[in-house]
Amino acid sequence: MNMPPSKEPYDGYCGTSYAAKMLGISVGTVQGLVEKNDLKAWKTQGGHRRISLQSIQDYQRRHNLAPASMMQGEDRLRVLVVEDDENTRLMLQANFDQWGLPLDAVMYSSAMEALLDMPSLQPQVLLTDLKMPNVDGFEFLKTLSTHNLFSNLAVVVMTGMSPQDVQAKGGLPDGVQMLQKPIDMDWLHGFFDALMSVRQINRRARQVA
The missing domain is CATH 3.40.50.2300 (Response regulator)
Structure with missing residues (x-):
C-alpha cells in the first residue's frame, strides 16, 4: 500500500470502519478486500489504514451494490x-x-x-x-x-x-x-x-x- 497521490484530497479517503458501513460488510472483510487489491488503500505513519472513497464506489458499481443509506x-x-x-x-x-x-x-x-x-x-x-x-x-x-x-x-x-x-x-x-x-x-x-x-x-x- 502506497501513500496517496498528492493531487488527491485527504478527505477522499476513509478508515476501515466507515468503509465497512458504506459496503454493508465487516471490518475484517474490508481488510481482506484491501489485501486482494479490490480496494485502493494506504497507511498513515501511525499505522491507520486509509481507503480511497473512489475505489469503494467503483467496487459498488462492479458488484451492483446499492449505496448505503448513510450516503443518501x-x-x-x-x-x-x-x-x-x-x-x-x-x-x-x-x-x-x-x-x-x-x-x-x-x-x-x-x-x-x-x-x-x-x-x-x-x-x-x-x-x-x-x-x-x-x-x-x-x-x-x-x-x-x-x-x-x-x-x-x-x-x-x-x-x-x-x-x-x-x-x-x-x-x-x-x-x-x-x-x-x-x-x-x-x-x-x-x-x-x-x-x-x-x-x-x-x-x-x-x-x-
Missing part, C-alpha cells in the same frame, strides 16, 4: 460513536437498531481513527467515551473543537467519571452534554428524537423561505 440525502442522522469497550458499542448498536429511528451510526474503538474519518463522514452527532487508550476523550474533544465541523456537531460524552473528576481534567467544551455510565438509553432515545424534530422544523423553514 439529508433525511437520516449521521452518528459517530467513539468507545473502546466492545460490549458498549454492541449495546448501543442493538438499541439503535431496535428504535428504528432514521439514523446511521459508525462505531470506532479509536479516537484517532474517528478523527481521521470525520471529513468523510461529516457526522451530525458524536457520542464519545472519555477514558480511552492512546488519544483519550479529552484530547479528542480538544482537537476536534478547533475543527470547523465542531460548530454544527451535537456532542454527548459517555463516562463513568464524576462531574468533579471531569472538571479536574479541564472540563468539557461549551455545549457538550455529559451522560453518566451506565448509559441511560431512554435519555439517549429522547435526545435523538429531539434532534430529529429540530431538523424537521429547520427543513420545513428552508422549504418555505
Whole structure:
C-alpha cells in the first residue's frame, strides 16, 4: 500500500470502519478486500489504514451494490460513536437498531481513527467515551473543537467519571452534554428524537423561505 497521490484530497479517503458501513460488510472483510487489491488503500505513519472513497464506489458499481443509506440525502442522522469497550458499542448498536429511528451510526474503538474519518463522514452527532487508550476523550474533544465541523456537531460524552473528576481534567467544551455510565438509553432515545424534530422544523423553514 502506497501513500496517496498528492493531487488527491485527504478527505477522499476513509478508515476501515466507515468503509465497512458504506459496503454493508465487516471490518475484517474490508481488510481482506484491501489485501486482494479490490480496494485502493494506504497507511498513515501511525499505522491507520486509509481507503480511497473512489475505489469503494467503483467496487459498488462492479458488484451492483446499492449505496448505503448513510450516503443518501439529508433525511437520516449521521452518528459517530467513539468507545473502546466492545460490549458498549454492541449495546448501543442493538438499541439503535431496535428504535428504528432514521439514523446511521459508525462505531470506532479509536479516537484517532474517528478523527481521521470525520471529513468523510461529516457526522451530525458524536457520542464519545472519555477514558480511552492512546488519544483519550479529552484530547479528542480538544482537537476536534478547533475543527470547523465542531460548530454544527451535537456532542454527548459517555463516562463513568464524576462531574468533579471531569472538571479536574479541564472540563468539557461549551455545549457538550455529559451522560453518566451506565448509559441511560431512554435519555439517549429522547435526545435523538429531539434532534430529529429540530431538523424537521429547520427543513420545513428552508422549504418555505
